[in-house]
Amino acid sequence: MTAQLIDGNALSKQLRTDVAARVTALKAKGVTPGLAVILVGDNPASQVYVRNKVKACEDTGMHSVLETWPTTMTEAELLARVDAMNNDASIHGILVQLPLPAHMNAQRVIEAISPEKDVDGFHIASAGALMTGLPGFWPCTPYGCMKMLESIGYELKGKHAVVIGRSNIVGKPMAMMLLQQNATVTICHSATKDLKAMTLQADVIVAAVGKRNVLTADMVKPGAVVLDVGMNRNDEGKLCGDVDFAGVKEVAGWITPVPGGVGPMTITMLMVNTLESAERRAA
Numbered sequence: 001m002t003a004q005l006i007d008g009n010a011l012s013k014q015l016r017t018d019v020a021a022r023v024t025a026l027k028a029k030g031v032t033p034g035l036a037v038i039l040v041g042d043n044p045a046s047q048v049y050v051r052n053k054v055k056a057c058e059d060t061g062m063h064s065v066l067e068t069w070p071t072t073m074t075e076a077e078l079l080a081r082v083d084a085m086n087n088d089a090s091i092h093g094i095l096v097q098l099p100l101p102a103h104m105n106a107q108r109v110i111e112a113i114s115p116e117k118d119v120d121g122f123h124i125a126s127a128g129a130l131m132t133g134l135p136g137f138w139p140c141t142p143y144g145c146m147k148m149l150e151s152i153g154y155e156l157k158g159k160h161a162v163v164i165g166r167s168n169i170v171g172k173p174m175a176m177m178l179l180q181q182n183a184t185v186t187i188c189h190s191a192t193k194d195l196k197a198m199t200l201q202a203d204v205i206v207a208a209v210g211k212r213n214v215l216t217a218d219m220v221k222p223g224a225v226v227l228d229v230g231m232n233r234n235d236e237g238k239l240c241g242d243v244d245f246a247g248v249k250e251v252a253g254w255i256t257p258v259p260g261g262v263g264p265m266t267i268t269m270l271m272v273n274t275l276e277s278a279e280r281r282a283a
C-alpha cells in the first residue's frame with residue numbers, strides 16, 4: 001500500500017471533542033443545542049443511520065428529539081411536524097431523513113424547513129448561499145470531505161478536482177466547495193464520454209455515484225487524493241464504497257476507507273452545523 005489513509009473515525013473523534021467543548025460553553029450561557037430527527041417509515045438502513053445521529057448528539061452533550069412515524073403518514077401531517085419544530089425554541093436543527101415514502105414530495109418537505117434550522121443544507125436557500133459564497137449551512141457529506149482535505153493540509157488552489165456524480169446533496173455542492181478553494185473543477189456523470197481520461201488528470205477525485213468499482217487503479221494518477229462517498233454492499237453483504245479500494249490504494253497518495261471514512265464525517269458535520277445554528281441563536 002502506497003496511499004496514506006484519511007481516517008474518518010479518528011478525525012471525527014477529534015472534531016467531536018471540539019464540538020463537545022463548545023456545547024459546554026453554550027450551555028453555560030443557558031443554551032443547549034438541539035437536533036430534531038424525523039424518520040418516516042421503517043427502512044432498516046435509515047433506522048441505523050438515524051440512531052447513529054441521535055447517539056452522536058448524546059455523546060457531544062446536545063439535546064435530540066427522534067420522531068418515528070409510520071409510512072401511512074400523510075405529507076400534510078409531516079409538514080405540520082416540521083412546522084412545529086420550526087417554532088420550537090429548543091430545536092436548532094431539523095433533519096428529515098431521506099428517502100421519504102413515494103407518496104410524499106421530498107422537495108416540498110425540505111423547503112418547509114426553516115433555512116435557519118436546515119442543518120442538512122438541502123434547502124434551496126442553503127444551496128443558493130453556498131453557490132454565491134454567502135453564510136449558510138453546507139451539506140454535511142461534502143463539508144466532511146473538505147474537512148478531510150484540510151486535515152492532511154491539502155492546498156487546493158490550482159489543483160484539478162474531478163467529482164464523479166452530480167446529486168444535489170453531494171456532487172453539486174462538493175464541486176462548489178472545491179471551486180471556492182480555487183481548484184479547477186470537473187463534474188463527471190452518467191453521460192460523461194471518457195471518465196478515465198478525466199480522472200487520470202485529477203489531483204483530487206471524489207467518487208459519489210452509489211455504484212461499486214466506479215473508480216479503479218488504472219483510472220488514478222499516482223499520488224492523487226481519493227475521497228470515497230459511496231455506500232454500497234458487496235457480494236458478501238459487506239459495506240463498500242464506489243472505489244476499488246484494494247487496487248486504488250496502491251496508486252493513490254491519500255485515500256478514504258469505507259466504512260470509517262466519509263460516513264462518520266457526515267454525522268460529525270451535522271453536529272457542527274447544529275452547534276453553529278445554536279451559537280448563532282445565542283449570539
Ligand SMILES: Nc1nc(=O)c2c([nH]1)NC[C@@H]1CN(c3ccc(C(=O)N[C@@H](CCC(=O)O)C(=O)O)cc3)C=[N+]21
Binds near residue numbers: 099263
Ligand atoms: N436528511 C438526510 N440527511 C442525511 O445526511 C442522510 C439522509 N437523509 N439519508 C441517508 C443518508 C446516508 N447517511 C449516512 C451517514 C453516515 C453514515 C455512516 O456513519 N456510515 C458508517 C458505517 C455505518 C454502517 O456500518 O452501516 C461508515 O461509513 O463508517 C452512513 C450514511 C446520511 N444520510
